[in-house]
Amino acid sequence: MPSFQTSPGMRDILPPESGRWRRFTAVFADVVEAAGYQQVIPPLLEDLGVFTRIGDATDVVTKEMYDFVDKGDRRVALRPEQTASVCRAFAQHRPPVLPWKVFYSGPNFRYEKPQRGRYRQFDQVGIEVLGVDDPMLDVEVIALGWEFYRALGLQQVTLIVNSLGEPGDRSRYVEALRTHFEAAGEQLTEQSRVTLAKNPLRVLDSKRDPDQPFIATAPQIADFYGDDAAEHFAAVQAGLQSLGIPFTVEPKLVRGLDYYRSTIFEFQGGTFESAQNGLGGGGRYDGLVEALGGPATPGIGFALGVDRTLIACDDEGCFAAEPLQLDAFVVDVVGGLEAAAITAELRAAGLSADRGYDNRSMKAQMKLANRSGAACAVIIGEQEVADGSIIVKPMRGGDQVTIPRSGLIAQLSETRTHD
RNA sequence: GUGGUCAUAGCUCAAUAGGUAGAGCACCAGGUUGUGAUCCUGGCGGUUGGGGGUUCAAGUCCCCUUGGCCACCCCA
Numbered sequence: 010m011p012s013f014q015t016s017p018g019m020r021d022i023l024p025p026e027s028g029r030w031r032r033f034t035a036v037f038a039d040v041v042e043a044a045g046y047q048q049v050i051p052p053l054l055e056d057l058g059v060f061t062r063i064g065d066a067t068d069v070v071t072k073e074m075y076d077f078v079d080k081g082d083r084r085v086a087l088r089p090e091q092t093a094s095v096c097r098a099f100a101q102h103r104p105p106v107l108p109w110k111v112f113y114s115g116p117n118f119r120y121e122k123p124q125r126g127r128y129r130q131f132d133q134v135g136i137e138v139l140g141v142d143d144p145m146l147d148v149e150v151i152a153l154g155w156e157f158y159r160a161l162g163l164q165q166v167t168l169i170v171n172s173l174g175e176p177g178d179r180s181r182y183v184e185a186l187r188t189h190f191e192a193a194g195e196q197l198t199e200q201s202r203v204t205l206a207k208n209p210l211r212v213l214d215s216k217r218d219p220d221q222p223f224i225a226t227a228p229q230i231a232d233f234y235g236d237d238a239a240e241h242f243a244a245v246q247a248g249l250q251s252l253g254i255p256f257t258v259e260p261k262l263v264r265g266l267d268y269y270r271s272t273i274f275e276f277q278g279g280t281f282e283s284a285q286n287g288l289g290g291g292g293r294y295d296g297l298v299e300a301l302g303g304p305a306t307p308g309i310g311f312a313l314g315v316d317r318t319l320i321a322c323d324d325e326g327c328f329a330a331e332p333l334q335l336d337a338f339v340v341d342v343v344g345g346l347e348a349a350a351i352t353a354e355l356r357a358a359g360l361s362a363d364r365g366y367d368n369r370s371m372k373a374q375m376k377l378a379n380r381s382g383a384a385c386a387v388i389i390g391e392q393e394v395a396d397g398s399i400i401v402k403p404m405r406g407g408d409q410v411t412i413p414r415s416g417l418i419a420q421l422s423e424t425r426t427h428d
Numbered sequence: 429g430u431g432g433u434c435a436u437a438g439c440u441c442a443a444u445a446g447g448u449a450g451a452g453c454a455c456c457a458g459g460u461u462g463u464g465a466u467c468c469u470g471g472c473g474g475u476u477g478g479g480g481g482u483u484c485a486a487g488u489c490c491c492c493u494u495g496g497c498c499a500c501c502c503c504a
Contacts, residue, residue, distance in 0.1 A: 014477095014494090014495075017494095017495070017496090067502085067503090068501075068502050068503080069502080069503075072429075072502085073502080073503090090504085117504085119502090119503080119504090121429095121501090121502070121503080122429075122430095122501090122502095123495095123496080123497090124496095124497070124498075124499095125496090125497065125498085126504080127502090127503075127504080128504095131503095131504060132504090133504060135504095200500085200501075211502095214502090215501095216500080216501090217500080217501095264503095265502070265503055265504095266503090287503065287504060288504070289504060290503090290504075312504065313504070314503085314504025315504080316504075317504055318504085340463075340464095342462060370457095370462090371462050371463055371464095372457095372458095372460085372462090372463065372464075373456085373457090373464095374463085374464090375463045375464035375465090376463095376464055376465085377464085378463090378464060379464040379465050380464085380465090386463075386464075388462085388463070390462055391462080392462085400463085402463070402464085404464070404465080405465095409463080
């Protein structure tokens with residue numbers, strides 16, 4: 010047993026899985042950069058206050074924060090998500106051109122009880138747009154998430170959308186819900202009664218059976234929309250339809266973070282048996298920048314969980330991890346200097362190359378060459394050194410050839426183009 | 429945070445009613461005195477997650493602890 014292991018909910022991403030992670034963020038960047046989004050890299054650590062603005066009724070803030078006092082007596086916290094940081098950055102730097110379209114990727118921290126698809130350090134990729142209220146922007150944001158899943162090859166992801174209305178609509182709805190659920194009294198589960206006191210909306214999220222009858226008969230948000238909210242939401246739906254993006258309106262979708270209002274949405278994996286089927290989600294948070302000390306600014310964005318999305322990819326058999334591919338593996342049985350020279354020559358020519366070490370037997374080095382995934386083994390021994398030649402052996406079929414040492418790069422470049 | 433369940437070699441798993449810990453894969457070496465992915469032989473590898481207890485004897489029973497997983501909660 011090793012003396013140390015990763016802390017609960019923390020894990021190492023090792024090759025070849027790590028290569029898949031790198032491609033994951035690359036694919037995401039490609040998709041959103043093509044839509045004019047640029048990367049922002051906020052710090053992992055922020056003043057605690059940045060995150061408490063997310064809402065005092067969410068566990069993310071009240072129970073799961075990695076917060077502490079630093080050596081300068083500052084109350085700080087590891088970020089539990091990145092939307093608040095992006096809004097803080099906006100308020101701090103005041104980008105002159107709106108909308109400000111950014112994307113991000115990186116780890117977040119929440120002190121929860123770990124499960125599959127739920128880690129204490131977990132990665133998200135996401136986008137945020139600040140400064141525009143147009144429902145067509147909502148459509149673009151949702152469409153980019155959709156497009157990204159498609160780029161990964163996921164076919165079974167479903168999209169659910171809802172609108173929480175304008176702040177006034179939302180307030181009236183919350184009051185109606187409070188009245189409704191309070192009428193149920195003791196029949197509601199104790200946990201739901203606690204939730205009710207903090208945020209009646211979230212009672213709709215309960216999965217406990219005794220609560221279901223009251224959730225089923227609860228008031229519907231749609232009945233509380235003012236003209237603006239109804240118009241906005243209708244435009245979003247029309248936009249999604251025009252792009253051919255399938256979705257369902259889920260009136261009970263409320264999202265966990267308190268800052269959401271108006272349009273909200275969630276992407277769900279189609280293959281999950283566990284409760285961790287929320288692959289990602291987002292929505293409008295028009296008051297957040299203001300709450301962080303900036304000007305009143307509309308905002309919308311989403312965050313997608315890397316870990317869960319990759320689990321979905323496993324389930325659907327897409328976007329698999331790929332073994333390392335090399336152009337050449339140098340096998341040297343004359344002592345090492347030749348291998349060093351040849352390997353350097355190959356790399357300088359833009360070919361990827363690895364080599365054997367420790368003067369192992371040719372057989373052992375050939376096994377390494379095989380495992381390295383190299384297209385060719387480049388073999389040099391006593392005889393080749395003597396007559397200035399070198400052997401190139403294709404590892405995936407074909408006969409080996411002995412060629413003049415000076416023709417190595419040309420030979421390999423040619424076989425590579427044939428692949 | 430609450431409840432449940434599991435924990436044996438690097439990996440996947442065995443081990444009859446408590447009785448000396450095994451296999452496959454992987455890895456290393458040889459069979460093949462310059463050549464891999466197949467095959468054969470051999471080798472390396474475990475204080476059975478950790479600690480304590482019951483017993484002549486514990487991987488197997490009991491307690492504690494750590495960790496994984498599942499449900500709740502919450503959320504990505």
